Amino acid sequence: MRFTDKVVIVTGAASGIGLATAKRFGSEGAHVVIADLNPAKAEAAAQEVKAAGAPDAWGSACDVSKEDQVIATVAGAMQKFGRLDVVVNNAGLMVFKPITDQTADDWNRILSVDLLGAFFFTKQAFLNMKPGGAIVNISSIHAEETSPLVASYAAAKAALVSLTRSSALEGKPKGLRINVILPGAIDTPMLWDNPNIKSGVEKINPADVGKPEDIAAAIAYLASDDAAFVQGAALRVDGGRLDQL
Ligand code: NAP
Numbered sequence: 001m002r003f004t005d006k007v008v009i010v011t012g013a014a015s016g017i018g019l020a021t022a023k024r025f026g027s028e029g030a031h032v033v034i035a036d037l038n039p040a041k042a043e044a045a046a047q048e049v050k051a052a053g054a055p056d057a058w059g060s061a062c063d064v065s066k067e068d069q070v071i072a073t074v075a076g077a078m079q080k081f082g083r084l085d086v087v088v089n090n091a092g093l094m095v096f097k098p099i100t101d102q103t104a105d106d107w108n109r110i111l112s113v114d115l116l117g118a119f120f121f122t123k124q125a126f127l128n129m130k131p132g133g134a135i136v137n138i139s140s141i142h143a144e145e146t147s148p149l150v151a152s153y154a155a156a157k158a159a160l161v162s163l164t165r166s167s168a169l170e171g172k173p174k175g176l177r178i179n180v181i182l183p184g185a186i187d188t189p190m191l192w193d194n195p196n197i198k199s200g201v202e203k204i205n206p207a208d209v210g211k212p213e214d215i216a217a218a219i220a221y222l223a224s225d226d227a228a229f230v231q232g233a234a235l236r237v238d239g240g241r242l243d244q245l
Pocket of ligand 1 (some may be wrong): 011012013014015016017018035036037038062063064065090091092093113138139140141182183184185186187188189190191
């Protein structure tokens with residue numbers, strides 16, 4: 001029980017990796033805030049997280065790309081639970097288009113959710129966390145290697161690794177640790193909705209598909225005191241997929 005009495009915000013926690021992560025923190029004693037777009041889904045996830053053993057869970061409707069909604073979620077967590085120990089910046093989305101068809105709106109949408117959302121939560125975490133706090137960002141192997149049609153996503157995920165580095169430098173004097181995970185292919189709706197996978201442009205060996213719980217376990221490690229000396233690290237969790245020629 002590494003997170004007894006701690007308060008953890010997980011963004012995009014109504015589905016996939018975020019939901020598994022919220023359950024993992026709850027099962028280790030944390031009070032969990034589910035920050036997700038849809039209020040009904042956020043509340044349903046909070047009930048699921050409590051049923052899985054969390055002492056308490058709160059669903060907060062939050063579009064991470066809107067700074068006022070991020071401020072409201074963090075303020076709500078502080079008001080309800082009195083502290084903030086961990087933020088997991090997990091909410092993310094992709095757009096699939098050739099570069100010649102992409103618009104400024106496409107890029108702004110992806111960058112505002114996948115990158116700015118993490119910046120907004122990092123800023124609020126820095127303003128509210130006490131020493132000992134931790135942030136875990138969820139990037140992607142697309143930060144290092146990619147496929148066609150996802151230029152904005154790959155750029156946002158690479159920039160999130162860079163934000164992690166900058167945040168780690170500025171967080172260290174505050175006693176805060178910031179690290180990033182680069183998941184490989186994980187069995188969630190986002191993976192199977194991916195047109196590159198459906199069309200075969202991106203091929204996946206079933207042995208290289210991980211479970212949301214595999215990422216949740218790595219997130220919990222980086223957020224815990226077990227990782228007390230891990231700062232600014234980028235951890236690839238892909239079952240070794242990128243190692244193969
Ligand atoms: P998922 O099942 O699609 O879950 C993403 C969640 O984020 C959904 O509940 C979604 O809500 C929510 N969300 C989307 N936009 C949001 C916003 N603006 N504000 C708040 N919440 C928002 O995806 P996943 O596969 O678990 O992915 C989680 C993270 O892992 C993402 O950052 C993704 O890039 C990363 N990742 C996933 C894989 C993979 O293979 N699955 C691989 C590498 C990295 P709605 O459903 O209502 O839109």
